[in-house]
Amino acid sequence: MDGPGSGLAVRAPASGAELEACAELMAASEPWVTLRRTAAASLTILRDTAKEVWIGLVDREFAGFMILDLRGPLCGYIQTVCIRPDLRGRGVGTAFLAWAEERIRGESPNVFLCVSSFNQGARRLYERLGYRVVGPLTDFIVEGHDEILMRKTRGSWNAYRAAAEGDPQISRPQERPGDSSGPSTREAHE
Numbered sequence: 407m408d409g410p411g412s413g414l415a416v417r418a419p420a421s422g423a424e425l426e427a428c429a430e431l432m433a434a435s436e437p438w439v440t441l442r443r444t445a446a447a448s449l450t451i452l453r454d455t456a457k458e459v460w461i462g463l464v465d466r467e468f469a470g471f472m473i474l475d476l477r478g479p480l481c482g483y484i485q486t487v488c489i490r491p492d493l494r495g496r497g498v499g500t501a502f503l504a505w506a507e508e509r510i511r512g513e514s515p516n517v518f519l520c521v522s523s524f525n526q527g528a529r530r531l532y533e534r535l536g537y538r539v540v541g542p543l544t545d546f547i548v549e550g551h552d553e554i555l556m557r558k559t560r561g562s563w564n565a566y567r568a569a570a571e572g573d574p575q576i577s578r579p580q581e582r583p584g585d586s587s588g589p590s591t592r593e594a595h596e
């Protein structure tokens with residue numbers, strides 16, 4: 407891929423200040439403005455150690471972030487993806503999503519995400535990348551707007567478990583889905 411997306415690097419957050427910068431970016435950006443998500447509420451989500459936060463870098467500079475949830479029946483849920491406004495539309499989000507899909511591949515046959523009903527641009531991107539609509543969560547965050555649950559799948563859990571026998575990259579598939587008792591996997595990937 408040409409453009410900055412091809413040069414994306416991903417790492418864990420380096421400091422609390424970096425998480426605060428993510429929260430500020432999120433609170434200043436759609437769809438979270440319409441969803442009335444404050445920087446303080448964003449920071450609470452970003453500090454939840456049960457989830458994974460990943461920082462995207464382009465030319466070694468902060469380019470955006472992603473929050474993943476690898477627990478429960480929606481294991482493989484991309485809760486948030488946000489790219490710096492001046493870098494949008496240049497392939498960085500596509501590269502970050504590809505990175506996340508590879509990260510999730512070791513944990514689940516499914517990648518889930520939600521897109522706000524008014525966020526046509528993001529929905530177009532997800533559909534282009536192979537995500538399909540599961541259904542609307544009506545009035546889910548704010549009244550008057552739905553969150554559309556989308557899924558990109560490699561197949562059933564049983565097929566995934568069978569394939570995992572010969573794939574060392576797939577970890578603990580016998581504990582999925584629904585297992586939330588294991589340790590956070592973030593440490594294993596830092």
Ligand SMILES: CC(C)(COP(=O)(O)OP(=O)(O)OC[C@H]1O[C@@H](n2cnc3c(N)ncnc32)[C@H](O)[C@@H]1OP(=O)(O)O)[C@@H](O)C(=O)NCCC(=O)NCCS
Binds near residue numbers: 437487490494501531
């Ligand atoms: C959605 C987002 C992560 C995509 O990352 P990106 O680097 O801009 O995406 P890419 O350059 O890889 O792909 C371009 C596609 O992204 C979508 N897109 C571009 N700018 C966007 C924006 N400001 N908001 C939403 N989607 C956008 C469009 O579908 C675009 O395709 P098009 O050019 O055919 O219209 C990024 O635009 C962003 O952070 N948007 C604001 C926050 C957001 O909507 N996050 C998703 C919440 S579900």
